[in-house]
Amino acid sequence: MPALYALAAEGSLPAGFTVVGAGRSALTDEEFRADMREGVEKYGRIHLREDVWERFAAGLRYATYEFDAPDGFDHLKSVLGEADRERGTAGNRLLYFSTPPNAVLPLAERLNAAGLTTQEPGTFVRTIIEKPFGRDLATARALNAGLHTAFVEEQIYRIDHYLGKETVQNLLVFRFANGIFEPLWNRQYIDHVQITVAEEIGVEGRGSYYEEAGALRDIVQNHIMQLVAIVGMEAPSNFQAEMVRDEKVKLLRAVRPIHPDDALSHSVRGQYSAGYIDGQPVPGYREEKGVAPDSLRETFVALKVDIDNWRWAGTPFYLRTGKRLPKRSTEIVIQFRRVPHSPFAGSVPLAAGAVPEDGIEPNLLILRIQPDEGITLRFGAKIPGQALRIESVNMDFMYGTAFREQSPDAYERLLLDCMLGDPTLFAREDEVEEAWRFCTAILDGWRAHPPDRTNCPNYPAGTWGPEESQEFMARDGRAWHIP
Ligand code: BG6
Numbered sequence: 001m002p003a004l005y006a007l008a009a010e011g012s013l014p015a016g017f018t019v020v021g022a023g024r025s026a027l028t029d030e031e032f033r034a035d036m037r038e039g040v041e042k043y044g045r046i047h048l049r050e051d052v053w054e055r056f057a058a059g060l061r062y063a064t065y066e067f068d069a070p071d072g073f074d075h076l077k078s079v080l081g082e083a084d085r086e087r088g089t090a091g092n093r094l095l096y097f098s099t100p101p102n103a104v105l106p107l108a109e110r111l112n113a114a115g116l117t118t119q120e121p122g123t124f125v126r127t128i129i130e131k132p133f134g135r136d137l138a139t140a141r142a143l144n145a146g147l148h149t150a151f152v153e154e155q156i157y158r159i160d161h162y163l164g165k166e167t168v169q170n171l172l173v174f175r176f177a178n179g180i181f182e183p184l185w186n187r188q189y190i191d192h193v194q195i196t197v198a199e200e201i202g203v204e205g206r207g208s209y210y211e212e213a214g215a216l217r218d219i220v221q222n223h224i225m226q227l228v229a230i231v232g233m234e235a236p237s238n239f240q241a242e243m244v245r246d247e248k249v250k251l252l253r254a255v256r257p258i259h260p261d262d263a264l265s266h267s268v269r270g271q272y273s274a275g276y277i278d279g280q281p282v283p284g285y286r287e288e289k290g291v292a293p294d295s296l297r298e299t300f301v302a303l304k305v306d307i308d309n310w311r312w313a314g315t316p317f318y319l320r321t322g323k324r325l326p327k328r329s330t331e332i333v334i335q336f337r338r339v340p341h342s343p344f345a346g347s348v349p350l351a352a353g354a355v356p357e358d359g360i361e362p363n364l365l366i367l368r369i370q371p372d373e374g375i376t377l378r379f380g381a382k383i384p385g386q387a388l389r390i391e392s393v394n395m396d397f398m399y400g401t402a403f404r405e406q407s408p409d410a411y412e413r414l415l416l417d418c419m420l421g422d423p424t425l426f427a428r429e430d431e432v433e434e435a436w437r438f439c440t441a442i443l444d445g446w447r448a449h450p451p452d453r454t455n456c457p458n459y460p461a462g463t464w465g466p467e468e469s470q471e472f473m474a475r476d477g478r479a480w481h482i483p
Helices: 002-009 029-043 050-057 074-086 101-113 137-150 166-176 207-232 241-254 410-420 429-448 467-474
Strands: 019-023 060-064 093-097 125-129 156-158 190-198 267-270 275-277 280-282 300-305 317-322 329-336 364-370 374-383 389-398
Touching: 002 029, 002 050, 002 410, 019 029, 019 074, 029 050, 029 060, 060 074, 093 101, 093 410, 101 137, 125 410, 137 429, 156 429, 166 207, 166 364, 190 207, 207 241, 207 300, 207 317, 207 329, 207 429, 241 429, 267 429, 267 467, 300 467
Parallel strands: 019 060, 093 125, 125 156, 190 317
Antiparallel strands: 190 329, 267 300, 275 280, 300 317, 329 364, 364 374, 374 389
């Protein structure tokens, strides 16, 4: 609702735009409006303006439905019909499922039976489905098949809010609107890629959901695999939805399947215990509401991904995500190969940390998705002075200083795209299934080898995950970049 309000405030919605809230509880239109206003005031990106709100709120309605009654959707149907007649919405509908996952299919079936999913000629009916898109490959396939009984694929918009982020869209622009990076964007010049989605927050009252999900399902299967696809894909020949999504799927198909028996050597699982975030004590995962006191659920995961194609063979992607890490940071680090021969060996290294003998660290390209949105290129420079000493320096692009425009919220972009019928930034059925193919094998391997109870939890809140995560990289002679 805050995203819709923001779209209304910037004039992106037509005058007759109408939102019909639908649920099983009885609410009047006025109560629904008051609830929505509270949401906009509390979570909105922009300040609520009375005149804009009034115009927007005039289009807010509420309808109840009864799940099991044969005429249970009549009220909703009549409210939608009224909007068509009185507000000129003309039968164009976007059905947004904001329901528990197990309610999606039954609800889709009822809406279908009530005739609410059919597109009359000249109108559109689209649906936005939120994650989780299943809990593994089999359930994702079943969900997709079930949805297809009510909607054709072109009507289905699977929302992944990472794709709505400006900085994620900019990855495509960075790669495919600039001539200088793409020639280097391959196994020949790139040593490896790191993708980190680090969060300071814990499970934020969603303990029972998280017990079912865990970090792999919550973040890797969707947000991180989307980033893998965008970083790794080939250039589409144009920016049409199917062209872009075809390239993403091709990349995901090239991700080497990990045999469940190899899941342990390709991954690290972690769970946080009590610790400190910004100097404040925070409880451990097992102390969170809705979490079993002996839970083995992972709140941290690190993975190594190999991509079997000509561009990436031999250049691994390391992925990690975790809750209760020291800071919030989503970044993609491209680590380039070192120079083939250094003429500077023997000069005195000055930079702190593990610097190779010649003082030259590998070049890094750091794409910061959030916060401090921007891009940093890190390269060696001569420290001024008589001696030849080298230190890594940064060349920075910061969104905040380069542009004055405020970035829209991811949901603003995605809701508008859906209304305009542009699915480019939504996950297609096959993308979701390919991401599950990879993740399900790891889940299978993990199930066969549950974590050692004596080593779970294995990282205190406020640290960069379990020790094993550092060892995991060290084994390959690499180290995680510290955001
Ligand atoms: C959601 C996850 O999809 O993404 C949450 O369910 C997570 O657990 C959130 O906190 C992170 O989103 P963002 O935009 O803050 O990176």
